[in-house]
Amino acid sequence: DAEITQSPRHKITETGRQVTLACHQTWNHNNMFWYRQDLGHGLRLIHYSYGVQDTNKGEVSDGYSVSRSNTEDLPLTLESAASSQTSVYFCATQATGGTEAFFGQGTRLTVV
Amino acid sequence: GQNIDQPTEMTATEGAIVQINCTYQTSGFNGLFWYQQHAGEAPTFLSYNVLDGLEEKGRFSSFLSRSKGYSYLLLKELQMKDSASYLCAPHTNAGKSTFGDGTTLTVKP
Numbered sequence: 037d038a039e040i041t042q043s044p045r046h047k048i049t050e051t052g053r054q055v056t057l058a059c060h061q062t063w064n065h066n067n068m069f070w071y072r073q074d075l076g077h078g079l080r081l082i083h084y085s086y087g088v089q090d091t092n093k094g095e096v097s098d099g100y101s102v103s104r105s106n107t108e109d110l111p112l113t114l115e116s117a118a119s120s121q122t123s124v125y126f127c128a129t130q131a132t133g134g135t136e137a138f139f140g141q142g143t144r145l146t147v148v
Numbered sequence: 149g150q151n152i153d154q155p156t157e158m159t160a161t162e163g164a165i166v167q168i169n170c171t172y173q174t175s176g177f178n179g180l181f182w183y184q185q186h187a188g189e190a191p192t193f194l195s196y197n198v199l200d201g202l203e204e205k206g207r208f209s210s211f212l213s214r215s216k217g218y219s220y221l222l223l224k225e226l227q228m229k230d231s232a233s234y235l236c237a238p239h240t241n242a243g244k245s246t247f248g249d250g251t252t253l254t255v256k257p
Binding site: 067069071076077078079080081084086094095126130132135136137138139140141142 | 152181189190191192193196235237243244245246247248249250
């Protein structure tokens with residue numbers, strides 16, 4: 037079965053460190069998204085990609101970057117982690133055409 | 149821009165019916181998703197409305213009025229397992245979804 041996998045599931049890091057969260061999908065979807073979800077709130081879009089070599093900024097992109105070198109992976113990098121980036125991060129994929137999005141299980145990141 | 153409004157919390161009784169409303173103002177609107185999210189888990193797809201009207205899928209139905217910027221999710225014959233957050237997510241013709249803060253539904257015996 038096709039799936040979307042995020043790693044690590046939990047991460048504690050120190051302020052100022054660079055952190056990369058992995059997202060790998062086997063759906064063969066062109067569209068991939070990174071969201072963050074703070075306690076008691078909905079999902080806010082960080083970055084997204086519509087295909088290889090394509091990346092776009094979402095509504096809360098400051099301090100984050102992504103790269104898309106193949107269809108399967110969209111790693112999210114925090115350039116210099118800040119306490120305000122403590123959150124749960126979800127990766128999602130979606131086929132072109134507005135069909136449902138499939139979400140990974142999330143990465144809980146704590147910046148101390 | 150995007151502006152999404154849905155109630156923060158709702159409580160209902162097992163076996164009852166509950167309606168969760170969502171209003172939105174979305175540039176380039178194409179359709180509207182509803183997702184369910186249990187505590188500590190990832191969101192899962194419930195419905196996607198593109199055209200005006202009601203779409204029924206088992207115990208869950210979703211309604212859309214494009215002209216009013218309004219949608220609702222209707223849950224019938226509530227079960228304890230329906231206790232979760234329900235996320236309204238307008239989708240644009242650019243292929244992006246924006247999520248509301250979600251409605252936390254508590255189903256009581």
